Amino acid sequence: MATFLLVLFTLTQINRLGIMSAMDVELDLLKESMRIEETDTLAQRIFNTGILEGMECVCVKAGIGKVNAALTAEILILKYDVNAVIYTGVAGGINPELKIGDIIISRRIIHHDFGQITPDGFISWDTLGFFADSFLIDVAVKAANNVKFDSIPQNISKEKSYLPYVKIGCVVTGDQFIASEEKRQWIENTFHADCVEMEGAAVAQVCAINKIPFVIIRSLCDLANEEADLDFEAFVVYAAKNSSLIVKEIIKLLEE
Ligand code: ADE
Numbered sequence: 627m628a629t630f631l632l633v634l635f636t637l638t639q640i641n642r643l644g645i646m647s648a649m650d651v652e653l654d655l656l657k658e659s660m661r662i663e664e665t666d667t668l669a670q671r672i673f674n675t676g677i678l679e680g681m682e683c684v685c686v687k688a689g690i691g692k693v694n695a696a697l698t699a700e701i702l703i704l705k706y707d708v709n710a711v712i713y714t715g716v717a718g719g720i721n722p723e724l725k726i727g728d729i730i731i732s733r734r735i736i737h738h739d740f741g742q743i744t745p746d747g748f749i750s751w752d753t754l755g756f757f758a759d760s761f762l763i764d765v766a767v768k769a770a771n772n773v774k775f776d777s778i779p780q781n782i783s784k785e786k787s788y789l790p791y792v793k794i795g796c797v798v799t800g801d802q803f804i805a806s807e808e809k810r811q812w813i814e815n816t817f818h819a820d821c822v823e824m825e826g827a828a829v830a831q832v833c834a835i836n837k838i839p840f841v842i843i844r845s846l847c848d849l850a851n852e853e854a855d856l857d858f859e860a861f862v863v864y865a866a867k868n869s870s871l872i873v874k875e876i877i878k879l880l881e882e
Contacts, residue, residue: 644708718850739800756830759839795820799827
């Protein structure tokens, strides 16, 4: 019984939470809600330590891409001693059933650009991928149920009003912004992914190596097709807000 309780305690007790994004627009809402107690610059990025929704957190904009994400995650873990990491941001939709604004809570995360190029095509070397922490996934789902999301902004959306749909799913990562229907289809067929982004698998890999629980929350701001550039510009603020709202609610639930 004591061992069981100890395991439960170690899985659920978060002493200091690392929160990461690639861009300011993905982190600004959280930073605005945070009582920042200390900021320092390390490896050209600003680490904000403070209290968010009652929890000690370190918020950092890592920059775009896997190298930025990996080195920032390692600093969060080694220097700031965070014992859980949440990555929040936007993504391109891969699953054709998903729409702009919809939200993916990561279960499996895979590098889509790690492997071998042969005359017959690409062979992935990331066959297993990485798995997010099941406790953090559960809390994220509960959090998403509590959030009152805005509906998709009508002034810019071609579709009629809808609220974000939330799915636990597969996130794939590569050092490429995908703006091609052909490549979207290839990613869908090869990885059965729900969304594509440029950092998640790097964070997942670093967290797995360090045995730190993590989850990735992504809201779609484009559908990784030829319109992705324009959609990104139009919907990045809306999608970034969807993800941030879930992160705030996750912390509230963890603090209950
Ligand atoms: N992040 C947001 N949209 C993306 C896309 N289409 N490709 C890669 N990363 C993204």
